[in-house]
Amino acid sequence: MKVIIVENYEEASQEAAKIFINQVKEKPNSILGLATGSTPVRMYELLREDHEKNHTSYKDVKSYNLDEYFGLDASHPQSYHYFMYKNLFNGIDIKDENVHVPCGQGNIQENCDEYNKMLAENPIDIQLLGIGSNGHIGFNEPADVFEEYTHCVELTQNTIDANKRFFESEEEVPRKAYTMGIGTIMRAKRIVLVVSGEDKADILRKVIEGPVTPKVPASILKFHPYVTIVADKAALSLCNKQY
Ligand code: PGA
Numbered sequence: 001m002k003v004i005i006v007e008n009y010e011e012a013s014q015e016a017a018k019i020f021i022n023q024v025k026e027k028p029n030s031i032l033g034l035a036t037g038s039t040p041v042r043m044y045e046l047l048r049e050d051h052e053k054n055h056t057s058y059k060d061v062k063s064y065n066l067d068e069y070f071g072l073d074a075s076h077p078q079s080y081h082y083f084m085y086k087n088l089f090n091g092i093d094i095k096d097e098n099v100h101v102p103c104g105q106g107n108i109q110e111n112c113d114e115y116n117k118m119l120a121e122n123p124i125d126i127q128l129l130g131i132g133s134n135g136h137i138g139f140n141e142p143a144d145v146f147e148e149y150t151h152c153v154e155l156t157q158n159t160i161d162a163n164k165r166f167f168e169s170e171e172e173v174p175r176k177a178y179t180m181g182i183g184t185i186m187r188a189k190r191i192v193l194v195v196s197g198e199d200k201a202d203i204l205r206k207v208i209e210g211p212v213t214p215k216v217p218a219s220i221l222k223f224h225p226y227v228t229i230v231a232d233k234a235a236l237s238l239c240n241k242q243y
Contacts, residue, residue, distance in 0.1 A: 001208070001227045008232050009196040013042035015230045016128070016194045021050050023126050023190075029060040033127030033185070034088070035138075036065065036080045039194050040128060041087055048091030058094040062122055064115075065101040066129075066138035066185075070152055070176035072104045078166055079104055102178035108152045111178060115150040119184050127188035131195055134158040135203050135216035139179035142215045148183030152176055182217060186224055193221065195231040201238040204231060208239055 006012045020043070023030050034040075050056050065080055074081035081101040089099055100118060103111045129137050134156060140147060141156045155163075155175055164170045185191070195204050203216070208229075212219045221227045 001222060001224075001229055003208070003229045003231060003236075005236060006230060006232050008234075009042065012194050012196050012230045012232050013040075013046055016040070016043045016192055017046035017050065019192055019228065019230075020047060020126065020128070021056055024056055024058060024061060027125060028057065029062075030125045031122050032061060032063045033124040033180075033188055034063050034065050034084065035128045035130050036067070036083045037130045039130035039196060043128075043194065044088040044091075047088060051092045058092045061094055062098040063089075063094060063100060064119060064122065064124060064180070066127075067177055067179040068102040068104045069174040070104055070108075070178060071174050074101070074104070076104075078172075102150065102180075104178065108178075112150045112152065115178070115180070116184075119150070119180070124184075124188040126190045126192060127185055129185070129191060129193045129218075131193060131200060131203060131207070131218050132159055132162060133199055133203050135206065135218050137182070137185060137193075137218045137221075139177040140182050140185075140217040142217060144214060146182040146214045146217070146220060149181040150178060150184065151181060152178050182220055186220060188224075190226045191221060191224055191228070193218070193227065193229045195229065195235040197232070198234040198237060200235045204229075204235050205238040205240070209241070 068080045072079040102115050139153050160173045164173050167173050206216050207218045
């Protein structure tokens with residue numbers, strides 16, 4: 001795992017944006033794996049700005065998002081579908097038919113099968129990840145095993161607590177979500193994990209310095225041949241190796 005050390009969230013966003021912009025310039029029909037959460041918000045803003053100023057085009061790009069809440073319609077303001085349009089897709093020239101976010105409604109097995117089929121036919125060139133303070137990537141929560149494919153998960157209390165800030169009350173936070181499996185994430189050709197802030201310092205130390213275990217889902221990234229961690233100094237502050 002290559003670690004790019006930056007000062008703060010702004011620099012982490014700039015670095016990550018640069019990587020994605022270069023990817024799209026080098027391969028205009030890239031397949032991007034995208035993430036939600038607060039971490040990528042500034043990076044997405046930078047992609048929008050770059051599209052406006054430098055005309056980097058996403059017209060041949062396809063995107064696949066990591067996850068979606070179960071039970072939320074795409075038009076729900078807290079759905080990840082809505083988040084992606086608001087933060088990125090409305091500001092770039094990606095085609096609607098090339099945008100994919102797991103469907104939050106309908107039959108669970110059918111939704112998972114359909115997403116898995118699309119992902120098998122469209123291998124991801126570069127996957128963006130954030131990390132939960134419990135080590136989750138996508139909504140792959142700490143567990144006894146690594147799940148390979150898209151599945152529906154029960155969210156842990158840690159994740160519900162972390163995400164309630166986006167909802168009016170904790171009761172409104174969905175208890176289940178769809179997520180790409182760890183196997184699919186690991187089949188991306190390149191993975192970029194962006195980590196910012198001291199709240200993530202403990203988990204980032206476990207990922208970088210601890211053993212590979214499904215109890216810390218992101219620890220599996222050690223086994224991937226091309227991972228770039230973009231982390232700020234606060235996020236790296238508990239690592240024993242001096243960054
Ligand atoms: P955050 O969430 O970017 O809002 O910290 C990351 C995650 O839970 O994957």
